[in-house]
Amino acid sequence: MLQVTAVSKSFFSNKVLDAVTFDVRAGEVHALVGENGAGKSTLINIIGGILQRDSGTIVFDGKEVDFGHPLQAMGAGISVVHQELSLVPNATVAENMFLRREKRTALGLNDWRAMTRAAADVFERVGIDIDPNALVGSLSVGMQQLVEVAKAISIDAKLLILDEPTSSLSEKEIDELFKVINDLRRQGLAIIFVSHKLSELFKIADRVTVLRDGHLVATAETSAIKSEDLIRMMVGRQLGTLYPPHASAIGDVVFSCKELSRFGAVSDVAFDVRRGEILGLAGLVGAGRTEAMRALINADERSSGRFWLEGDEIQIHDPSEALARGIVYLSEDRKGSGLFLSYSVAENIGASTLDHYADRFGVFHFSALRKRSREFIAKMDIRPPDETARVMNLSGGNQQKVLISKALDVNPKLLIFDEPTRGVDVGAKSLIHARLRELAESGVGVVVISSEMPEVIGLSDRILVFRNGGVSAELMNRKGEVSQEAIINNAVYH
Amino acid sequence: MMTHAANSPDATKPTGRRFAALSSRQFLLVLINVAIFLVLTILRPDAFPSWTNLKAVLSLMSYDLLIAIAMTIVLIVRGIDLSVGSVLALASVTMALLLRADASVPVALLAGLGVALLCGLTNGLLVGVVGILPFLVTLGMMSVARGIATVLTTGQYISFPNAPAWFTLFGRYELQIPNGSGFYGVPVTLIIGLTLVVVTSLLFSRWTALRSFFFVGESTEAARLSGIKVTRLTVAAYLLAALFVWFTAVLLTSANKIGYANYGIGAEMRALAAAVVGGASLAGGAGNIFGTFLGVLMLALIGNGFVMLNGNPNWQQASVGIVLLVAVGVDALRTYRDRR
Amino acid sequence: MQSSRRGFVALAASSALASVVSTTARAADPKEHYGMVVFLKGSEFFNWAYAGFQDAAATVGATTELQGPADWDASAEARAVDQLVAKGVKGIAVTAGDADTLIASINAGLKAKVPVLCFDSDSPKSNRLLFVGTNNYNAGVAAGTAVAKLLGDKARIGISRIPGLDSINHRVAGFTDALKKLAPGAQIITEVNDEGDLQKAEPVNTAMLQAHPEINVIFCGHGNPATGALAATRNVGRDKEGPTKVYVVAWAIDVPILQGVEKGDYGMTVAQNPYMMGVQSFLELWSASHPTQFDSMTNPGFGHVPTADLDTGVKMLVKGDPAIKALMTPPKL
Amino acid sequence: MKVLPRQLFQNVIVVQYVGLVVVTLLTLFGFQATFGNVLTGANLEVLAMNMVFEGIMALGMTFVIITGGIDISVASVFAFAEILVAKLMVQAGLDMVTAIVITLVATAAIGALNGLLIVLFRVHPMIITMGTLLTLRGINLAITDGHSVSGFSDVFLFLGQGKILGVNVPIVFFGIAAIILGILLGHHRFFRQLYFIGGGERAARLSGVDVNRVKIIIYTLSATLAGCAGVMAAAKYGAAHWAHGNLAELKAIAAVAIGGANINGGSGTIGGTVLGVIFLAVVHNAFVTSAVNTFWYDVVSGMMLLIAVLLSRFISLRNARALLVLKQGKMDQLSETYKS
Structure with a gap:
């Protein structure tokens, strides 16, 4: 269906794709994997007409193609579902689906009735139950993702490209999505599937292509390859163990919380965090994990909650008070509410701790901050090792390392990390995990929210499973209570 | 790409290289100012470079300068203050009316300050606490403050002949600096203006409280989660802006010896133009007091040059707009080039 | 969802309106x-x-x-x-x-x-x-006559005005004609645009005096620039009595300007x-x-x-004119 | 699955507009009862003519605001159109149709330039259109030397002073334009794209919306509508003058905001804008009929803007609260079922 031959692409002097060749057949799901920066997105964008290649050929459906615009690719039958949702919350599902391809009445105006019907047809074909007249904003993220897929295939796509479609979905929603993908495969569509979650690939993909640093590493049948091999191909080396060892010793309680509620999102959550352990928060998206932690620091106004830090009851009126007491929350939304993108690495590291770099007259000393930043750059292996580099120019993994450095500079007593490795490449991932473990060992209470099942299992000593805004189970790793089944079992309704 | 970005210090952002060298934008602005200066000196060697003329240019731009600093401060926190000119008028009118009614100078000054800060506080609370767009809030305030000033005065000049002489004199006072043969008279307004530029500039780079403004403007939510008191700082920014507006009102009222409801009409446009030219951005998180100073200076030199070179007075008013468009254009081209 | 939002808005607006109305309005009679x-x-x-x-x-x-x-x-x-x-x-x-x-x-x-x-x-x-x-032309003639009487052929005039306004055009025309007749040696040197703004008048007039040091009269074509023009003469140090004094001819009867005339700051003011x-x-x-x-x-x-x-005529008010006193109390509205 | 006809997805909005209509009517009848002379044919005509030009500009402004932009240059484009059409007919001696066509093309070009600079420089639309505003105002002044231009033919004057079926031509134009643009905005694929751009520009881009092209067209449309208003205003006043329509941009923005559009983009309707225009016209008229000291007008109109945005903010907070109540209810229900 699609034959990509020796496609190269450079941004300015930086070669991001180097003579990549691969093909996708009709009726197959072809996975595309690689670390961040391996060139996956660039490749997808070239196939989808968003970027133009420098050299090489692309043959689609028997014809050589050269798309100058996403619309041309769409017209040819190539449809891309991007990682970020591209729907407009204020418009209906049907209008979103038929944007730029509106059905018209004789007067040239939009024929809403026809569009609604057509949308319903697509949903029926795919087997999704969504009201075409609902406003997109009223749907869950998972539903919106399905609308995206429906939108993509509604153009009579022959090739469907899904860029990390599962990153913000719950397990149940992922199942739903995979069911749809399987259906489409049966209908003869070619599907390119990009994901960081290897377990998913094995579940859904027929073949997998690995990219590394813009080069093609290999294409293989998924049935003929093991997870470890894939990882080796992606990073070019064997990762000894994927996760750091569990806690050596678990000490006394650092922080505890009771009666934590946020009206409409969290109800009556209570937990303790002990020295030396990593507490994992598992659950489906929307189960209230992030909401609970934001309510804890009162970033969103909570309705109740009592907190004890190192045995003393404390008040937390706003995030700045939490910070002052050493309670740090790192957001899952790294770019929107974690980092200051156009500022330097050093400025970001010192954002929570400006006062540390001021003398007793309140005079700020940038040199002190730079010195401190260089320590973090070394410790966290931030690349490029330049404290004046702007954070927006860093890769996702390095951005995340800057975010952790910012938190560490506070000398936290309790670190709450929301999705520490979302959108992060494998190398950075294990470094982040190692640092979190070190932190826990040094006596800091560590709480990790992760939607990635292996991560939350591999990293945590204890797991709280969230469901419906509350804690539905507490699983101890030491006691062997932790398993995927146990988590899912407590995360969903039966 | 990465290394390039690391090597392009942009001092409009607090990357810490501000004192290492001027940013390229400010360097460009200095060059433009020098170029205008040289051209005018060559074309009008008799009139332009005299101390009297330069003194007048520099001291008379102080009013615009202080307002532009106020604008820069709110731009840094991703705000905008369209009410600066009106609040200036209202503060001036308040002080003048009280002085005419034989209130003591401190009382009048404090009342003026109170009125200005009240306007600033209202702006700040509506923006920072209630969460309304700054553009709309200050647009409303612009109308209200000017309206009240007009209602209070019915448009008359408010003079205060009985006020203590020192108040009516200090706005025009000149310090005599010996220069060998005679004296340079250096106006107090100029000294105050330059001092405030230096002080605010230093505070913004070296005082943590003001440095935090940049974080608020760059990403409000990230700043909040980083423990920065966003609401408080937003309100503080509008209060600080109001303070600068009050400085202007005091100087202007003293210098002209009248309070007037039509002071500062169009001042917000000039201030915005100067601040943007100087490196501030409507997207927040950027802004540089020294850049703003250079922007105001440029507008002042252009205005002075216009008269010096007998420009057609009809075209004078188009100059601010053209400067703004050209500055934005040059900046866009520069950013575009940087991106490559 | 936002069912009554507009209602609130409008209700609040009209109540605000009503409160103002009730304080100041008179019922129809x-x-x-x-x-x-x-x-x-x-x-x-x-x-x-x-x-x-x-x-x-x-x-x-x-x-x-x-x-x-x-x-x-x-x-x-x-x-x-x-x-x-x-x-x-x-x-x-x-x-x-x-x-x-x-x-x-x-x-x-x-x-x-x-x-x-x-x-x-x-x-x-x-x-x-x-x-x-x-009659703006006549008023201009009166001002021109007064300037001619004051400085004669030595008058060198700069005009501060808003460009293009008919009334100001007529004033300037009358002014020019009177000078031509009474003091043919007098010259109008240049015009500047004060944008009708009191604050703006000072820098442009200062620059004008710098650019054209021969100017010894600033003729204000309308009410607003007088204060700024006077300040401009101070800025260049030519406000004091003596051979270098720049005479400001104001066109206003605002109290501060009348006071300035009494003090001798302004050369004169055209009082309509x-x-x-x-x-x-x-x-x-x-x-x-x-x-x-x-x-x-x-x-x-x-x-x-x-x-x-x-x-309705004009009067050129100079220092000591008894009419100044009468104009000092502004009208009650 | 049951396929419903597409709900007039703004059912809610229809309800909220009823509120605005009711209050507008209450104001009208209230003032009629108190002062009389409001609901006379002559007064209603004047009332309508008072806001009609700002109203026409507000139509274009609605589009711009939905995309998340703003166009504050409309007032100077308006005056420019007046002057250009006048100069072409009176001084260049062109016939009426040619003159109007050239004028509209010229204003469209200005709008296209606005849009082009906005997408090219990637600067906030306010800065660009402010530059255009200031520059064009200066140009208007300069090319007319500050004089008005007049001496139109009776046929041309009909465009501003004539009546069709007893209704003034500009009002007819406004009505027809509002209906056509309203239908297009509601149901035409091109205009529907505006909501997508305002809702999320990146998303719109990825969905194949040519954001730059749409923006340029929208700013062109905005300027052209201002141009139409200018042509009719020249006919209405029988003269073109650079100061005409001063601050009209603020009235147009206020009308759009009162009409319920979100200044951040993504929402707004022509119907709402029309109601906003009518509301402002009625309030302004109320000032005249009640013979209130008109100095208060600025204060009240500023207050009104503030109250409007304040209330809309409170309502949206209340809605957010209502949503939480709904969610909490679902949560409670779920845990109940699960327990049993």
Whole structure:
């Protein structure tokens, strides 16, 4: 269906794709994997007409193609579902689906009735139950993702490209999505599937292509390859163990919380965090994990909650008070509410701790901050090792390392990390995990929210499973209570 | 790409290289100012470079300068203050009316300050606490403050002949600096203006409280989660802006010896133009007091040059707009080039 | 969802309105009602005019109102005239921010049988009953004569003005003609644009004095630049009595300027008589709206008014003039 | 699955507009009862003519605001159109149709330039259109020397002063334009794209919306509508003058905001804008009929803007609260079922 031959692409002097060749057949799901920066997105964008290649050929459906615009690719039958949702919350599902391809009445105006019907047809074909007249904003993220897929295939796509479609979905929603993908495969569509979650690939993909640093590493049948091999191909080396060892010793309680509620999102959550352990928060998206932690620091106004830090009851009126007491929350939304993108690495590291770099007259000393930043750059292996580099120019993994450095500079007593490795490449991932473990060992209470099942299992000593805004189970790793089944079992309704 | 970005210090952002060298934008602005200066000196060697003329240019731009600093401060926190000119008028009118009614100078000054800060506080609370767009809030305030000033005065000049002489004199006072043969008279307004530029500039780079403004403007939510008191700082920014507006009102009222409801009409446009030219951005998180100073200076030199070179007075008013468009254009081209 | 949002908005708005209305409005009464329309509403000059209008109306028990924009937008004036006509006032006195812009509205008013006249600034091509106000040309002549008397052929003049305004053009023309006749050696050196802004007047006039040091008179074409022009003379150190003094000829009767004239800061000021413009405007409107047994020759259907312009005249006020004292107390509105 | 006809997805909005209509009517009748002379044909005509030009500009402004932009240059484009059409007919002696066509093309070009600079420089639209505003105002002044231009033919004057079926031509134009643009905005694929751009520019881009092209067209449309208003205003006043329509941009923005559009983009309707225009017209008229000291007008109109945005903010907070109540209810229900 699609034959990509020796496609190269450079941004300015930086070669991001180097003579990549691969093909996708009709009726197959072809996975595309690689670390961040391996060139996956660039490749997808070239196939989808968003970027133009420098050299090489692309043959689609028997014809050589050269798309100058996403619309041309769409017209040819190539449809891309991007990682970020591209729907407009204020418009209906049907209008979103038929944007730029509106059905018209004789007067040239939009024929809403026809569009609604057509949308319903697509949903029926795919087997999704969504009201075409609902406003997109009223749907869950998972539903919106399905609308995206429906939108993509509604153009009579022959090739469907899904860029990390599962990153913000719950397990149940992922199942739903995979069911749809399987259906489409049966209908003869070619599907390119990009994901960081290897377990998913094995579940859904027929073949997998690995990219590394813009080069093609290999294409293989998924049935003929093991997870470890894939990882080796992606990073070019064997990762000894994927996760750091569990806690050596678990000490006394650092922080505890009771009666934590946020009206409409969290109800009556209570937990303790002990020295030396990593507490994992598992659950489906929307189960209230992030909401609970934001309510804890009162970033969103909570309705109740009592907190004890190192045995003393404390008040937390706003995030700045939490910070002052050493309670740090790192957001899952790294770019929107974690980092200051156009500022330097050093400025970001010192954002929570400006006062540390001021003398007793309140005079700020940038040199002190730079010195401190260089320590973090070394410790966290931030690349490029330049404290004046702007954070927006860093890769996702390095951005995340800057975010952790910012938190560490506070000398936290309790670190709450929301999705520490979302959108992060494998190398950075294990470094982040190692640092979190070190932190826990040094006596800091560590709480990790992760939607990635292996991560939350591999990293945590204890797991709280969230469901419906509350804690539905507490699983101890030491006691062997932790398993995927146990988590899912407590995360969903039966 | 990465290394390039690391090597392009942009001092409009607090990357810490501000004192290492001027940013390229400010360097460009200095060059433009020098170029205008040289051209005018060559074309009008008799009139332009005299101390009297330069003194007048520099001291008379102080009013615009202080307002532009106020604008820069709110731009840094991703705000905008369209009410600066009106609040200036209202503060001036308040002080003048009280002085005419034989209130003591401190009382009048404090009342003026109170009125200005009240306007600033209202702006700040509506923006920072209630969460309304700054553009709309200050647009409303612009109308209200000017309206009240007009209602209070019915448009008359408010003079205060009985006020203590020192108040009516200090706005025009000149310090005599010996220069060998005679004296340079250096106006107090100029000294105050330059001092405030230096002080605010230093505070913004070296005082943590003001440095935090940049974080608020760059990403409000990230700043909040980083423990920065966003609401408080937003309100503080509008209060600080109001303070600068009050400085202007005091100087202007003293210098002209009248309070007037039509002071500062169009001042917000000039201030915005100067601040943007100087490196501030409507997207927040950027802004540089020294850049703003250079922007105001440029507008002042252009205005002075216009008269010096007998420009057609009809075209004078188009100059601010053209400067703004050209500055934005040059900046866009520069950013575009940087991106490559 | 946001069902009553608009309702709240509008309700709040009208309640705000109502509170203002209740404090200042007068209920409609059967008295005759007259309107005055100005631009730059709120300026002291028009306050004088309106005071005269009001006072004259009070003598016959009529009521008045003042309308118009606070800025220099003649189209807003035209709309204000339309409004008053629609409201059914008995007469309108309007000062034309722009002569041509107001023609249609004035003519429409007359067509609707509402007497309309112009004061202060004329709209000569309209059918307005007459013009009451300073003859700007004559006023310019008076100023030119005074300058010629003061400095003779030595006068070197810079003009601070808003470009293009008809009234200012006429003033400058009269000024120039008078100088030509009385002091042919005098010269007008240059003009600057003060943008009608008190604050702006200072830098442009300072620059003008720098660029043209020979200037010894600044002629202010209108009310606003005087303060700035005077400050400009101080900035270049030419405000003191002596051979280098720059004389500022103001065109205003604002209190601070009159005080400045008394102190000798200003060379002189051209004092128009806005109060009388107001008084005369009302009287003519009253007359026009009360036809007598003989129909008007020129304006059938209206009462009798003069067909020629009424020149309310100017006076050049210099230090020590007793009229200054009378003008020191601004009118009550 | 049951396929419903597409709900008039703004059912809610229809309800909220009823509120605005009711209050507008209450104001009208209230003032009629108190002062009389409001509901006369002549007054209603004047009332409408008072806001009609700002209203026409507000239509274009609605589009711009939905995309998340703003166009504050409309007032100077308006005056420019007046002057250009006048100069072409009176001074260049062109016939009426040619003159109007050239004028509209010229204003469209200005709008296209606005749009082009906005997408090219990637600067906030306010900065670009402010530059255009200031520059064009200066040009208007300069090319007319500050004089008005007049001497139109009666046929041309009909465009501003004439009546069709007893209704003034500009009002007819406004009505027809509002209906056509309203239908297009509601149901035409091109205009529907505006909501997508305002809702999320990046998303719109990825969905194949040519954001730059749409923006340029929208700013062109905005300027052209201002141009139409200018042509009719020249006919209405029988003269073109650079100061005409001063601050009209603020009235147009206020009308759009009161009409319920989100200044951040993504929402707004022509119907709402029309109601906003009518509301402002009625309030302004109320000032005249009640003979209130008009100095208060600025204060009240500023207050009104503030109250409008304040209330809309409170309502949206209340809605957010209502949503939480709904969610909490669902949560409670779920845990109940699960327990049993």
